[in-house]
Amino acid sequence: MLSRIVSAVLLVLAGAVFGAIGTVAHQLTVTWGVPLPLGLIGALLAFTALLVGLRLLGHSRLPALLAALGAIAVILLFTQQSAGGSVLIPNDLLGQIWLVAPILIAAVVVAWPDVRGRRASAPASGV
Numbered sequence: 001m002l003s004r005i006v007s008a009v010l011l012v013l014a015g016a017v018f019g020a021i022g023t024v025a026h027q028l029t030v031t032w033g034v035p036l037p038l039g040l041i042g043a044l045l046a047f048t049a050l051l052v053g054l055r056l057l058g059h060s061r062l063p064a065l066l067a068a069l070g071a072i073a074v075i076l077l078f079t080q081q082s083a084g085g086s087v088l089i090p091n092d093l094l095g096q097i098w099l100v101a102p103i104l105i106a107a108v109v110v111a112w113p114d115v116r117g118r119r120a121s122a123p124a125s126g127v
Helices: 002-026 039-055 061-076 092-113 118-122
Strands: 030-033 034-036
Touching: 002 039, 002 061, 002 092, 039 061, 039 092, 061 092
Parallel strands: none
Antiparallel strands: 030 034
């Protein structure tokens, strides 16, 4: 029981770390003729890889859900204005995408059906 609680806390913290790093990096753009939002692309890919990896390695949806909740909580926390007046996620296109995309990615990854159980329980054909 204690190991499950510790695992849940660590999964939420891992998600929070991904959310915090992604929040800091999502505004990074490189201009090669056209501005490319490399920070946003990298942050979304890392977040997606974390959730898909947890979903594939775990026996349930709970690990991916806990990591997603940690990341989304940190992202929502960083949208708030601090006491000094600074905001880490500005109200621009990149900020709006960073605010909405992790929620959509988490919904898709957590809701995706588990096809591993169907393959294992399918009857073997005698043909």
